[in-house]
Amino acid sequence: MHLGHSRTYTITDAYARFKRMQGYNVLFPMGFHYTGTPILTMAESIAAGDKELIDLMINVYDVPPEDIEKLKDPLSLARYFHNDAKQAMMEIGYSIDWRREFTSIDEEFKQFVVWQFMKLKEKGLLKKGTHPVGWCPKHNMPVGMHDTKGDVEPEIGEFTLILFKLENEDVYLPAATLRPETVFGVTNIWLNPEAEYVLVEVDGRKYIMSKRAVFKLRFQRDNVREVREIDPGELFGKRVVNPATGRRVPILPAKFVDPATATGVVMSVPAHAPYDYVALRELLENKELLEKYGVNSEELTPIPLIEVKGYSELPARDVVERMGIRSQYERDLLDKATKELYSDEYRYGVMRSDIVELVYPEAPSELRDLVRAAVKAWIVGQPVSVAREATVKWLSAIGRADKIYEIMNRPVYCRCGTEIVVKVLKDQWFVDYGNPEWKRIVLEHLEVMRIVPEELREEFRKVVDWLRERAVARTRGLGTELPWAKGWIIESLSDSTIYMAFYTVIHKIRSYGLKPDQLTLEFWDYVMLGKGDPKAISAKIGVPVKVLEELRSEFEYWYPLDSRHSGRDLVPNHLTFFIFNHVAIFPRDKWPRQIVVNGFVMLEGKKMSKSLRNIIPLRRALRIYGPDTVRAAILAAAELLQDADFSDALARSVMGQLAKFESIAAKALEHDDRVDLVDRWLLSKLQESIEYVTKAMEELRVRSATIHVLYEMENMASKYLELRGGKPGPALLEYVKTWTKMLAPVAPHLAEEVWHRLGGESFVSIEKWPSSDKTKIDYEAELAIEYLDKVIEDVKSILRIFKGKPRRLIIAVAGREYWSYARIAAEVLLARQQLRTLIQRFVEAGISDRKQAAQLAQKISRVFSELSPETLKRISMVEEFDEKAVLEKFKDYVASRLGMEEVVIVTAEEAEHKELVPPTKLAQAVPMRPAILVE
Structure with missing residues (x-):
């Protein structure tokens, strides 16, 4: 249990609290x-x-050397880290109901999983068949995400093999491609001159492919026989026949060809493949090599096949030149160019009409016309997506296409260190996630679920769309045996989809001493689905009717689950399987309501990994910083989908804020009974904080909520004390009590401690969450403090360019008689009305001289246009506002903040009579923007 794991649980616990x-x-x-x-x-x-x-266990995971012996047994190892994780969860303060704790190998849970899979089988959602799966060659078993190093889900892709027949020989070069529709533009075949190739017989047909390809193909085909090794150098310059066009094309060398991907044989389509274009460009510069292989440059001319808006006839050339790619070794740039071009051509590309002329130009006219008619009907003018499918069907029909499966995100390694390959499993059990009716119901429910953050909804839709059959069991590992297939263990992403329902009853099962063999299919049908007669079930399994009914009632009370929390890496598998299995097994009113997904945790800006040895066990972090600091730092570091960067600086900053909270709470107990403007301001701002934090927590914007509670609320409390000269009034105690409640989900231990110091008798964790009190919203007080801050900031901006030591500050404010015009201006601006409307309103309010009204309107609107809508609203709501009185009240505070010996506050009219401010300066004094003079 390290810091990375704790993010999901801390968010969950804060939300639960x-x-x-x-x-x-x-x-x-x-x-x-x-x-x-x-x-x-x-x-x-x-x-x-x-x-x-x-060494990793001892020096990274903090396992004492004397405990290493315990980790040699799988169950002992699991229990060791189980206990360590549980202890960490208790130390950090997760509000977990530990009565319901279980493991996935407990016999009671195994009975539950057996029931789950029998239900799936009854509904026809488990099927026996032949499908490709990720496979560990060492352990001879299917693998999924949790079986691999780094928890990587093996992504299986299907390559089309286009069979190019070696001229004058009964041998084929199976060129692997994801873009079979581009076969019409092949100029040559690429082999890697440094790779190992072999002649192999596959189902009676002879292929030349890389040695690694043969190893992988054995897991997918029954009849694979290696004949002999082939030196690729012997093939360069020879010709093969393009089955789509009848054209003879040369075999040429290219080092970019990866012999470990698919067959290690690549068809070159330089007009539409950036790798091919760059490799061919380099080859054409080597005249000596071309001559050696008997190839002239004309026959390697790129052949345009696809029209795409924004590209020329040769899209590969366009993207290569735009990115400045010069060599076939610039793999990162070429991968980027390939991804971009392939995407554009697939989404927007249309097959050109002149490709018909490429097809069998030298064939007898009857055959040529027949084939060209088919190409014209099925491929010409079609979108790339349609043409792709049609090309494969056509080549398969004439016996010139095959297929091979590949791990698309290779290399992926099994936990044992062996590279994963694709195996075609025969007569094995699969969960049929490709079932169209099942998908339809899942998508239907997905639309009514709450997905947090919302932008992940589309990601879930895409996962549902591409999901296909998934192997359901392994031949090794811990878990539940597939009930009708002895020796096969249900794999980890299949037995963990509806376990949430098990939580609702496991504590009762144990308290009543029910035995695993009593937890039959009939037992679970009744408890989970309400099916069957409890009296008949009771008589059969020996469980009292009252107990059965109580278990059913317990399940009914808690289900459906309201919120499922997990990491983003589980969206393509566990979280989606979770929806699939719930909608398959439970009635609609028991389907899950919400999924919350969070990103990862980094440490000091770097991804935590064993190789970097920067994994911090949670219990170590708790010893260093304390549980509340760790919790708050994790929550404050990032919003849900962002990666949270935990750092020492962040943790110490959080620790400092918690200390300030504790100090202010102690100060609140020393308050007097004098209520003034600042108290009204603090309680008014408190209502705003309550609304903000409540909304943020509802939306699981945990960073926003935590930052506000830790920093913004402390800033307000500290400012309040400063405005009151360090002597708090009664408002601070009310503020701190509410603040303590709002801090409780984030830092529960300190919140509890402070709550009791403040006189609380209950646990703050079960106190009622604060709700805002509209009667305490005080627009005048808020406006006064905002005005004060604005004046101080304006003076500071002047001081930044002031030369010499400032001694006296003179502030000339607009008279109170102007406030009614300020309110009118605020209303007009909030309504987004034009200046002429404001002028007319001023005339109607008593300024008879329209020119004078226009001048005032222009001055005020110029100042007010810089104010926020919230400030404008406050101005519109405050009937009378005395700027001079506000500044007089806080004159000492202003002098202290600005380092002034003397501060003089006057109205503009008074200043003119006293000759304190030059007349040109007086003209600038308008409501909310006084005239300022620094001497």
Whole structure:
């Protein structure tokens, strides 16, 4: 349990505490997932004496050397870190109901999982079939995200193999491509001159492909026989026949070809593939090599196939030249160019009409015309997406297409260190996530669920769309055995989809002493679905009717779950599977209501990783900084989808703010009973804070809420004390009590301590969450302090260019008689009305001289146009406002903030009579913008 893990749980706990204070009965349960191979692999490595892993355990994960022996057994290892994680969760203060704790290998839970899979099987959502899966060649089993190093989900893609027949030989070069529609523009075939190639017989047909491709193909095809090794140098200059056009094209060398991807044979389409264009450009500069292979430059001329708006006839050339790519070794730039061009062509590209002329020009006219008619009908003028499918169908029909599966995000490694390949599993059990009716219902529910943040909804839609069959079991690891397939263990992302329902009843199952063999299919049907006669079930399994009904009632009370919290990396699998399985098994009123997704945690700006050895165990962080500091720093570091950067500087800043909160709370107990303008201001701003933090917490903008509670509310309290000369009035105690409640979800330990110092007798964690009191909103007080701040800032801007030491400050304010015009101006600006409307309103308010009204309107609107809508609203709501009285009240505060020996406050009229301010300066004094003179 390290800092990265704690982000999800801390957000969840803060939300749970917030909802609890809002009056909800909140269940925050916790369990531990033992299923799968990671624990097994780690224990095996430790038992084998893996020095690097053992060192990691001792020096990064803080495992005492004497405990290493315990980690050699998978169950002991799991329980060790289970207990450590639980202790960390308790130390940081997660408000978890530990009565409901369980592990995924508890016998009671295994019975629940058996029930779940029997339900899926009954509904036809589990099926036996043949499908490609990620596969570990060492352990001979399917793998998913949690079986791989770095928790990477193997992404399986299908390459089309276009079979180019070697001239005068019964041998094919299977060029692997994701863009079969570009076969019409092939100028040559690429092989890597430094790679190992072999002649192989696949289902009776001879292929030349890379040695690595043969290894992978054995997992996908039954009849693969290696004949002999092939030196690629022997093939360069030879010709193959393009099955789509009948054209003879040369085999040429290119080092960019990756022999570990697909077949290691690549068809070159330089008009539309940036890698091909750059490699061909380099080759054309080597006249000697071309001559060696008997190739002339004309036959390598790029052939345009696809029209795309914004590109010329040769889109690959366009993007290569725009990005300044000079060499086939600039892989990052070429990958970027390829991704951009392929995307544009797929979305906006249309197949050109003249590709028909490329097809079988030398074939007998009858055959040529027949084939060209088909190409014209199916491919010409079609969008790329349509042409792609049509091309594959056509080439397959004539026996010149095949396929190979590949890990698209390769390399992906099993926990054991072996690179994952794709295996076509036959007669195995799969969850049929490709079922169209199931997808429809999931998408339907997704639209009514609350997804936080909202922008992830589209990501969920895309996952639902591309999900296909998923292998449901493994041959090794911990977990539940597939009930009808002995020896197969249900994999970790399949048994963890509806376990939330299990939390509702496990504590009762244990308290009544129910045995695993009593938790039959009929038992779960009744408890979870309300199916069956409890009396008949009771008689069959020996569980009292009253107990069955109580368990059913417990489930009914808590379900559906209101909020599922997890990390973003689980959107493509666990979180989506979670929706699928709920809608499959439970009735609609029990489907989940909300998913909350957060990003990762970085440490000092770097991703936490074992290789960097910068993983901080949570318990170590708690020892260094304390639980409330860690909680608040994690919450304050970032909003949900952003990666949170935990740093020592942030933690110390948070610690300082918590100390200030404690100090201000102590100060609040020393208050007097004198209520003045500043008290009214503080209580008014408090209502604003309540509304802001409540809304932020409801929307799970935890950073905004935490920053406001930790920093903004402290700033207001400190300013209040400064305005009152360090002597608090009664408002501060009310403010701090409310502040303490709002801090409780973030820093519960300190909040509890302070709450009791303030006289609280209950736990603050179950106090009622504050609600704003509209009667305490005081626009006049807020406007007064805002005006005061604005004047101080205006003076500071003058002092920044003032030469010499300032001695006296003279502030000439607009007279009170101008305030009614200020209110009118605020109303007009808030309504977004024009200047002529303001002038007319001034005339109607008593300024008979229209020219004078226009001058005043221009002055005020110029000043007010810089004010926020909130300030304008306050101005419009305050009937009378005496700027001079406000500044007089806080004259000492102004002098202190600005370092002035003397501060003089006058109205503009008084200043003119006293000759304190030059007449030209007087003209600038308007409401909310006094004239200022520094001497």
